[in-house]
Amino acid sequence: MLIKRPTDICPSEITDREIYRARRQFLQSVPAALAVAAAPGLFATPAFAAEKLPGVRKNPFSTNEQATPYKEVTTYNNFYEFGTDKADPAQAAKTLITRPWTVFVEGEVKNPRTYAIEDLLRLAPLEERIYRLRCVEGWSMVIPWAGFSLNEIIRRAEPTGNAKFVEFVSLHDPKQMPGQRSGVLDWPYVEGLRLDEAMHPLTLLAFGLYGEVLPQQNGAPLRLVVPWKYGFKSAKSIVRIRLVEKPPVSAWMRAAPGEYGFFSNVNPAVDHPRWSQARERRIGEFFKRATLPFNGYGEQVAQLYAGMDLKKYF
Amino acid sequence: MVKHGKILLFLACLIPLARLLWLGFNGGLGANPIEFITRSTGTWTLTFLLVTLGVTPLRRLSGWQWPIRLRRMLGLFAFFYACLHFTTYIWLDQFFDFSGIYQDIFKRPFITIGFTSFLLLIPLAVTSTQAMMRRLGGRNWQRLHRLVYLITVGGVLHYWWLVKKDVTQPAIYAAVLVLLLGYRLWYRLFRAGPKNGV
Numbered sequence: 001m002l003i004k005r006p007t008d009i010c011p012s013e014i015t016d017r018e019i020y021r022a023r024r025q026f027l028q029s030v031p032a033a034l035a036v037a038a039a040p041g042l043f044a045t046p047a048f049a050a051e052k053l054p055g056v057r058k059n060p061f062s063t064n065e066q067a068t069p070y071k072e073v074t075t076y077n078n079f080y081e082f083g084t085d086k087a088d089p090a091q092a093a094k095t096l097i098t099r100p101w102t103v104f105v106e107g108e109v110k111n112p113r114t115y116a117i118e119d120l121l122r123l124a125p126l127e128e129r130i131y132r133l134r135c136v137e138g139w140s141m142v143i144p145w146a147g148f149s150l151n152e153i154i155r156r157a158e159p160t161g162n163a164k165f166v167e168f169v170s171l172h173d174p175k176q177m178p179g180q181r182s183g184v185l186d187w188p189y190v191e192g193l194r195l196d197e198a199m200h201p202l203t204l205l206a207f208g209l210y211g212e213v214l215p216q217q218n219g220a221p222l223r224l225v226v227p228w229k230y231g232f233k234s235a236k237s238i239v240r241i242r243l244v245e246k247p248p249v250s251a252w253m254r255a256a257p258g259e260y261g262f263f264s265n266v267n268p269a270v271d272h273p274r275w276s277q278a279r280e281r282r283i284g285e286f287f288k289r290a291t292l293p294f295n296g297y298g299e300q301v302a303q304l305y306a307g308m309d310l311k312k313y314f
Numbered sequence: 315m316v317k318h319g320k321i322l323l324f325l326a327c328l329i330p331l332a333r334l335l336w337l338g339f340n341g342g343l344g345a346n347p348i349e350f351i352t353r354s355t356g357t358w359t360l361t362f363l364l365v366t367l368g369v370t371p372l373r374r375l376s377g378w379q380w381p382i383r384l385r386r387m388l389g390l391f392a393f394f395y396a397c398l399h400f401t402t403y404i405w406l407d408q409f410f411d412f413s414g415i416y417q418d419i420f421k422r423p424f425i426t427i428g429f430t431s432f433l434l435l436i437p438l439a440v441t442s443t444q445a446m447m448r449r450l451g452g453r454n455w456q457r458l459h460r461l462v463y464l465i466t467v468g469g470v471l472h473y474w475w476l477v478k479k480d481v482t483q484p485a486i487y488a489a490v491l492v493l494l495l496g497y498r499l500w501y502r503l504f505r506a507g508p509k510n511g512v
C-alpha cells in the first residue's frame with residue numbers, strides 16, 4: 001500500500017523558477033552594480049533590470065544579421081515626445097507611466113474593443129522578430145522586438161467594408177511627455193497605414209525588446225514596427241487604433257508635406273529632398289552600406305505596391 | 315601679458331578637440347560616433363566664427379585694445395575646426411567616395427553652402443600673416459577679410475538646412491550672428507563717418 005506522506009513544503013512556498021533565476025542574476029550583478037555606483041562618472045547610467053516577457057517564440061521573419069547592442073538601441077533613437085536629440089528619450093522618458101494603459105480599437109469596425117495592456121499581451125503568443133530598422137536620417141539598426149502581428153488585433157475588430165486605412169494615435173500628455181510642451185510637431189503623434197499594409201504579417205505590434213518589456217524611451221508599452229518603412233512610420237506608445245476610410249494625415253506629413261509622404265517606404269532611389277537615401281550607417285559599423293529597396297523586405301512586400309509610381313507616392 | 319594670454323587662449327581653443335579625443339578613447343561618443351564628431355566640429359567652427367566676429371564689438375564697447383590682438387588666433391581656430399569638420403565628412407562619413415561627395419556638393423543645398431563657406435575660409439587663413447597683410451595692403455586685406463560675414467551666414471544656413479525639424483540650435487547661432495552684424499550696421503549708420511570701415 002502506498003502511503004503518501006505530505007511533504008514539509010507547501011507547493012505555494014516553492015520559489016518560482018523565474019524568480020529564483022532572477023534572484024541569482026541579481027546577486028551576480030551586485031558586484032558590477034557596486035562598481036558602477038562607485039564610479040558614476042566613468043560608466044553610463046546602469047539600466048534597471050527590465051521585466052522579462054515570458055514565452056517569446058522564435059519567428060522565421062527574423063534576420064540573422066548581428067543585432068545592435070541593447071545599450072545603443074535604448075540610448076539612441078528619435079521620440080520627439082521626449083526631446084529632439086537622439087539622446088533625449090533615454091534621459092527624459094522615465095516620466096512615462098505605462099501601467100495602467102488602455103488601447104481603443106475603433107472606427108470602421110463591427111466589433112470595437114477597448115483593451116487593457118495586460119489583456120492585449122495575452123491576445124496572441126509573443127514572437128521574437130529580429131528586424132532591420134532604417135531611420136529616414138540615414139542610420140540603421142537590427143533590433144530583436146517581441147510582439148505579434150498587428151493583424152491579430154485588427155482581425156478581431158472585424159473591419160467593415162469602409163475600412164481602407166488604419167490610423168495610429170500616440171499618447172498625448174505633456175505632463176508625462178515633456179517634449180509635447182514644444183510645438184515641434186502637431187501633437188498627438190499620428191501615423192497611418194493602408195489596410196493591406198497593416199494586415200501584412202510583417203507589420204508588428206511590439207511590446208518588448210531583447211525579450212524584456214519595452215523600455216519607456218522605445219515606445220512602451222506598445223508600438224508599431226513596420227520594418228520596410230522609415231522608422232518614423234512605426235508609432236510609439238499607442239493609445240488608439242482607428243480603422244478609417246480616408247488616408248490619415250500623419251504628424252510628419254503635416255509638419256513637412258514635401259519631405260515626408262504617406263507611404264515612406266525605404267527606397268534608395270528616392271532621395272529625401274535634402275539628403276541622399278542611397279546609403280546608411282548601421283550603428284556600430286564604420287563603413288556605410290547600401291540601403292535596400294523596402295529595407296530588404298521587398299520579397300515580402302513589393303507586391304503591395306505593384307504598378308505604383310514610388311517616386312510620386314513616396 | 316598678452317603673450318601669456320595668447321598661450322592660455324591657444325590651450326583653451328584646443329579644449330573642444332581634447333574633449334573629442336578623450337570621449338573617443340573612453341567610448342563616450344555615443345551610438346553614432348561619426349555623427350557626433352561631425353556635429354561637434356561643425357558647431358565649434360560656428361562658435362569660433364562668432365567669437366571672432368565678437369572681437370570688434372567688444373573692443374568698441376569696452377574701449378579695450380587687447381582683444382584685437384587675439385582675433386587672428388580665434389579666426390585660425392575657426393579654420394582649424396572647419397578643416398576637422400570637412401575631413402570628418404570626406405574621410406569618416408563618406409570614406410573618400412568622391413562620386414557621392416560630388417553629388418552632395420552639387421545636389422544638396424546645405425552641403426553646397428557649407429562647402430562654399432569652407433572654400434572661402436581658405437584665402438582668409440592664407441592671408442592671415444603679418445607679411446601677407448603688408449603685401450596686400452591694409453585696405454585690400456580688410457576688404458578680403460569682410461568675406462567672413464558671408465562665410466558665417468553660410469555656416470549658419472548650412473546648419474539650419476540640415477536639421478530635420480527642430481531649429482532651436484541653429485536659431486541660437488543665427489540670433490548671435492544677427493546681433494553681431496546688427497551692431498556693425500548700427501555703428502556704421504550712426505557712429506562712424508563714411509570713411510571708417512566696419
